[in-house]
Amino acid sequence: MSRHARGALPLLGALLLAGCASAPPPPGTLVDPASIAQAVVPGVTTKAQLAAAMGSTTTIVFDSGYETWLYLSPAGSGRYTEFVVLVGPDGIVRKTRRRDP
DSSP: OOHHHHHHHHHHHHHHHHHHSOOOOOTTOBOOHHHHHHHOOTTTOBHHHHHHHHOOOEEEEOTTSOEEEEEEEEEETTEEEEEEEEEOTTSBEEEEEEEOO
């Protein structure tokens, strides 16, 4: 094995390990679990109130007019608890769901 090939092995290993690391969540999606529980009340909280209290986040808008908003909370070891908020076509929060890692 040539000297150049031996020098490239540690670099190749580092690149492979970097590819296995999880990417950080998009900006604006991390929240405190207590904050979301206090700020979001199904049937009461509006989309505007949700955005003001929790900030913008990853959102999926369906043809039906419903939207899902995804927030994350650090759970340690690079893992996250998911908080999914379902917003109705009328702009009112309909449901929430928490999923632990």
